[in-house]
Amino acid sequence: MEMVLHKANTRGHANHGWLDSWHSFSFGAYYDPNRLHFGALRVLNDDTVVGGAGFGKHPHDNMEIISIPLEGELEHGDSLGNVQVIKKGDVQVMSAGTGVVHSEKNRSQLLPVRFLQIWVFPNQKGVTPRYDQQNFKDEALHNQLATIVAPMGSGQGVQIHQEAWFSLGKLDAGLELEYPLKKDGNGVYAFLIEGDVTINDIVLNRRDGLGLTATNPLRIKANMTSELLLIEVPV
Known part of the structure; x- marks a missing residue:
C-alpha cells in the first residue's frame, strides 16, 4: 500500500473576504510541489462564499469540474x-472540453454557501462542452457508498x-464496510x-x-456519524 x-x-x-477557500492540492497562490495532484484528481477546494457574493464569469477548458x-x-x-441552482443533495458536473464560460454565485444575500469544487483531468481533450446535475436523496446514501459520479456511458x-x-456515504457510528476498486490500477x-x-x-x-x-x-469503519467522499481515479 502506498499512502x-x-x-x-x-x-x-x-481568505478573500467574500471567499474562504481551503485547498487540498496546489491552487492559485498556494503551491506545494508535493501536492500538485493525486493521479487524475487535480483540485479539491473546500469553499465558503458569503451572502450576495460569487465568482464572476470566467473560462475553463479541457477539465471535468464537479461541484458538491x-x-x-x-x-x-x-x-x-x-x-441552475444547486443545493445539498445535488451533484453538478461541467465538462469544459473545447471551452466554456461560467459563473457561480451565492443565491442568498444573507446566508453563506459551502461547497466542494473538484477538478479531474479528462481522458480526452477537445470534447463538446456539456452540463449535468443530479439529486441524491439521503436514503440513497445512508450506510452505503453510493456512486454519484462515473465515466461517460456508464449510466x-x-x-x-x-x-x-x-x-x-452518510454512515452511522460503528458501521464497517469495504470499498472494492472499480478498475484495476486506480487509486x-x-x-x-x-x-x-x-x-x-x-x-481520519x-x-x-x-x-x-x-x-x-479499502476497509472502512465509521467511528462516529460521518459523511465520506471517495474519489477513485487513474493514478
Whole structure:
C-alpha cells in the first residue's frame, strides 16, 4: 500500500473576504510541489462564499469540474445557456472540453454557501462542452457508498470523461464496510466531509484527505456519524 495523508490543517488556505477557500492540492497562490495532484484528481477546494457574493464569469477548458454543495444554494450560469441552482443533495458536473464560460454565485444575500469544487483531468481533450446535475436523496446514501459520479456511458450518477468514480456515504457510528476498486490500477482519494472514520487502520478526522494506491479493497469503519467522499481515479 502506498499512502498520502493530508490533515485538514495542512491544506492551503486563502481568505478573500467574500471567499474562504481551503485547498487540498496546489491552487492559485498556494503551491506545494508535493501536492500538485493525486493521479487524475487535480483540485479539491473546500469553499465558503458569503451572502450576495460569487465568482464572476470566467473560462475553463479541457477539465471535468464537479461541484458538491454542503450548505446553502449556489446559482450557476454558463455560456451553454444553463441557469441552475444547486443545493445539498445535488451533484453538478461541467465538462469544459473545447471551452466554456461560467459563473457561480451565492443565491442568498444573507446566508453563506459551502461547497466542494473538484477538478479531474479528462481522458480526452477537445470534447463538446456539456452540463449535468443530479439529486441524491439521503436514503440513497445512508450506510452505503453510493456512486454519484462515473465515466461517460456508464449510466450511473453524473458522468465525466474519465475512468473515475465518486462515491458518497452518510454512515452511522460503528458501521464497517469495504470499498472494492472499480478498475484495476486506480487509486482512491478519501475526503472526510464530517465525522471520524478509520480507513485501512488510518484514522481520519473532519476534512482530512487520504490517498491510497496499490490497495484493494479499502476497509472502512465509521467511528462516529460521518459523511465520506471517495474519489477513485487513474493514478
